[in-house]
Amino acid sequence: MSILLSVDNISIAYQQQTVVKQLSFELEQGQIACLLGASGCGKTSVLRAIAGFEPIQTGQISLQQQLLSQPKQSIPAHQRRCGMVFQDYALFPHLTVAQNIAFGLQQWPAKQRQARVAELVSLVKLEAFVEQYPHQLSGGQQQRVALARALAPKPLLLLLDEPFSNLDAELRESLGLEVRALLKAENTTAILVTHDQHEAFAMADYVGVMYNGQIEQWASPYELYHQPSSRHIAQFIGEGVLVAGKRCQEDGSITLELGEIGVDVCACDAGEEVEVLIRPDDIIHDDDSLVQAKVLAKAFRGAEFLYTLELSSGTKVLSLVPSHHNHQLGEMIGIKLALDHTVAFAKMHI
Amino acid sequence: MLLRLTIYALTALVCLPLVVVLSSLWSPDPEIWAHLRGYVLPDLVRNTVYLGLGTLSLTVLLGVGLAWLTAMYQFPAANYFAWALMLPLAIPTYVLAFVQSGLFDYGGALRQFARDVGFESYLPEMRSVTGAVWVMTLAFYPYVYLLARNAFLTMGNRALEAGQSLGLSRRQGFWRLALPMARPWIAAGALLVLMETLADFGAVSILNVDTFTTAIYKAWFALFSLNTASQLASILVLIAFVLMILEQAVRGARRYTATGRHSQHYAVALTGWRAIAASLACASVLAIAFIIPLVQLMVWAYQSRQDLDSRYWGFVGHSVTLSVLAALLVVGVALLLAYGKRRLPQAHISLMVKASSLGYAIPGAVLAVGIFVPIAGLDNYLIEQFALSQSAIFKGTLVVMLLAYLVRFLAVGLQPTQSALERVSPNQELAARSLGYTGWRLVSAVHIPMMRGGLLTALLLVFVDVMKELPITLMTRPFGWDTLAVRIFEMTSEGQWQQAALPAVLLVLVGLVPVWLITHHSENKTS
Numbered sequence: 001m002s003i004l005l006s007v008d009n010i011s012i013a014y015q016q017q018t019v020v021k022q023l024s025f026e027l028e029q030g031q032i033a034c035l036l037g038a039s040g041c042g043k044t045s046v047l048r049a050i051a052g053f054e055p056i057q058t059g060q061i062s063l064q065q066q067l068l069s070q071p072k073q074s075i076p077a078h079q080r081r082c083g084m085v086f087q088d089y090a091l092f093p094h095l096t097v098a099q100n101i102a103f104g105l106q107q108w109p110a111k112q113r114q115a116r117v118a119e120l121v122s123l124v125k126l127e128a129f130v131e132q133y134p135h136q137l138s139g140g141q142q143q144r145v146a147l148a149r150a151l152a153p154k155p156l157l158l159l160l161d162e163p164f165s166n167l168d169a170e171l172r173e174s175l176g177l178e179v180r181a182l183l184k185a186e187n188t189t190a191i192l193v194t195h196d197q198h199e200a201f202a203m204a205d206y207v208g209v210m211y212n213g214q215i216e217q218w219a220s221p222y223e224l225y226h227q228p229s230s231r232h233i234a235q236f237i238g239e240g241v242l243v244a245g246k247r248c249q250e251d252g253s254i255t256l257e258l259g260e261i262g263v264d265v266c267a268c269d270a271g272e273e274v275e276v277l278i279r280p281d282d283i284i285h286d287d288d289s290l291v292q293a294k295v296l297a298k299a300f301r302g303a304e305f306l307y308t309l310e311l312s313s314g315t316k317v318l319s320l321v322p323s324h325h326n327h328q329l330g331e332m333i334g335i336k337l338a339l340d341h342t343v344a345f346a347k348m349h350i
Numbered sequence: 351m352l353l354r355l356t357i358y359a360l361t362a363l364v365c366l367p368l369v370v371v372l373s374s375l376w377s378p379d380p381e382i383w384a385h386l387r388g389y390v391l392p393d394l395v396r397n398t399v400y401l402g403l404g405t406l407s408l409t410v411l412l413g414v415g416l417a418w419l420t421a422m423y424q425f426p427a428a429n430y431f432a433w434a435l436m437l438p439l440a441i442p443t444y445v446l447a448f449v450q451s452g453l454f455d456y457g458g459a460l461r462q463f464a465r466d467v468g469f470e471s472y473l474p475e476m477r478s479v480t481g482a483v484w485v486m487t488l489a490f491y492p493y494v495y496l497l498a499r500n501a502f503l504t505m506g507n508r509a510l511e512a513g514q515s516l517g518l519s520r521r522q523g524f525w526r527l528a529l530p531m532a533r534p535w536i537a538a539g540a541l542l543v544l545m546e547t548l549a550d551f552g553a554v555s556i557l558n559v560d561t562f563t564t565a566i567y568k569a570w571f572a573l574f575s576l577n578t579a580s581q582l583a584s585i586l587v588l589i590a591f592v593l594m595i596l597e598q599a600v601r602g603a604r605r606y607t608a609t610g611r612h613s614q615h616y617a618v619a620l621t622g623w624r625a626i627a628a629s630l631a632c633a634s635v636l637a638i639a640f641i642i643p644l645v646q647l648m649v650w651a652y653q654s655r656q657d658l659d660s661r662y663w664g665f666v667g668h669s670v671t672l673s674v675l676a677a678l679l680v681v682g683v684a685l686l687l688a689y690g691k692r693r694l695p696q697a698h699i700s701l702m703v704k705a706s707s708l709g710y711a712i713p714g715a716v717l718a719v720g721i722f723v724p725i726a727g728l729d730n731y732l733i734e735q736f737a738l739s740q741s742a743i744f745k746g747t748l749v750v751m752l753l754a755y756l757v758r759f760l761a762v763g764l765q766p767t768q769s770a771l772e773r774v775s776p777n778q779e780l781a782a783r784s785l786g787y788t789g790w791r792l793v794s795a796v797h798i799p800m801m802r803g804g805l806l807t808a809l810l811l812v813f814v815d816v817m818k819e820l821p822i823t824l825m826t827r828p829f830g831w832d833t834l835a836v837r838i839f840e841m842t843s844e845g846q847w848q849q850a851a852l853p854a855v856l857l858v859l860v861g862l863v864p865v866w867l868i869t870h871h872s873e874n875k876t877s
Contacts, residue, residue, distance in 0.1 A: 051511075051514075051515060052514070053514075055509055076514070076518050076519065077511070077514035078514040078515075078516075078518050078519050078520075078522075079513060079517075081517075082513070082515060082517055084511070084515035086508065086511070086512060088508070089513040090508045090509060090511070092509065092512070092527060092531065094531055094533070103513075103516050104516030104517050106517075107517075149516070150515065150516075151515060152719060153517060155515075159515075237770070259868045288752070
């Protein structure tokens, strides 16, 4: 597949303050990518630069081999064919749902325009609301109108700026899956910006985790969770703790300082002190296990409990346990380690 | 119960003048009407329509244009112009009217300059309907400007971005998005302008333009026919009501339009001749509407500085006394109504509170009639009933005047009072109640301290409005109670610009206070 969007080495600054630093990534036709990061990491600036709302100070952005932005020179936003779904939807309050969706189709012949609007209205399941005004719709419905409006002119690239942040948690998840199916059905290439990793995992083929104006890791959600490239990402994505370990001089295997459950986990090449990422699903509850840990805290999650456990060495770990194992705080329970693969980082010396 | 009765009584009192004026619609005097139809109305209607439409279209053009320029573009001194363009609000229309006619007058600075450059025949005659349109436009465009600017600032940018992402350039976005979306705000500003134009008395009488307000004044004080005045007032009040209903409808539309959250503001930097042209446009409006008039006023005030004697301080004293009394009265009543509306959450109470702020839509000249008629009736009744020897009891006292101010400016005081009260949450009230505070103790311990800022704003706004008020003061003042506004009116009706300038300068300075409050408030909100 050919590269559709190429963001090459771009920097963005507002009044001396650089918010995006030499950031690059590429996207193929039909892929959905997500920029994930805490607020203020620069992710929205990247999106706005691609849309043409922010100038860039270095690098270049191109779409279908056409140069969109470079320092001091850029194609105006309205000529870029980048659709955008805004965080607050930015629906036009003086226009009906149908008029909103038709807004970007002014150049189309009337017949085709009507057909396209009808197609999108049924795609987002708003047939009953075409003549209503935005203020008469619920948040989820407004969201769908915003999406339909952006998709209507068949943009080369769709940009979504925190599209679900104004919705409640339940709706967020279902709408996320729905939108992904919709984008895939239209074979739309899209970039989503969010601070919610569940949203990112549900929607995206690739996720770029942003930190301090840079992409720390660009990978599939699965890779991100299981093979985080840095300590920061390991802690940012999912739950887990970093447990100290030591490499053996002889064969390079790691001995974990997990009290009695210290196990050799894998072969490495050099000997030094490391930290190993232990996810809650890596620690299994086993009543027969000789290794006992004290329950410090527990959080009920329906199907499971997330227990915070303390080993005899004082190390704390997390464990997901089926919820029929209801233990009291302070109780000792048996556990064992079940690591499929090891994620280890060199120990930070402070 | 006491609170309820007080609210009923206050509402009745405040609505009384409206009822009185409207009732004369039901009892038309055929003789008076024949006279009005034959000799008065044709001129009045023609002047009013010309004045209204002219002012309306010019203020919208000027206000929306300037709002768009300052909201969406960066150019030299743009930030200063953004608030400075509100300054003309500080000049009462009757002051602007006499300064402009002084400037354009034979021997006036502008006409002399025009004569020197051979331009004189192009200058319009100020004392005409055209002159009135000119003056009202300069005085009232800030209403449209302020509302349109707020609309553009809060949603213009985001809407334009959405438009751009759908293939619209910024220029197309202005016509297709920003303008239609701002329509409710622009309409609200335009209606405000229309209401003020219709209600204006001072400027039109200085410029010798006959409108409904001047006709009411003449009928009363020149023909001594209170009946004719009432009949004219009833027509004007009908027009005012129509405008007010329109304004309410537009207000509803505005609520729905405010869906977009405020996005980061981003102004396009203008360069080269465009930047200079933008600066020049703002500067020339500001100069014509505010700076030149103010300088001219100061020059005249300096020339007549020997007037700065004990009589002058007497006018100041009267103005301040009246304004303070009226401000306290209005805000006191506003507090009672606002608190009552919250404590008694019933539909008819909130309707009554709303009805009691109708006075803002009623021209002062009409209100003066509406107050005077029942007071005169009451006086006559009391005198007859008790066989008293005096000819008047309440007539010609401060009571009449304060009552008229109350009706006219209750809305001005009620609005900030109500929004200040909204800041006290019902739960805070419940918390205090559960700690044993009730009644007046509750209000004085919780509400008033928390509402201090809002109440102060209310007091200031009413104070300044009363100080600038002309028709009510002129028509209902007790003998000898000349205020700054009355003094200005009397001097200007004799063409004594210099003598009028000294009190006018003071009014303009006082008038700067609410302008500062408004700009301060709106810039805080948007930054």
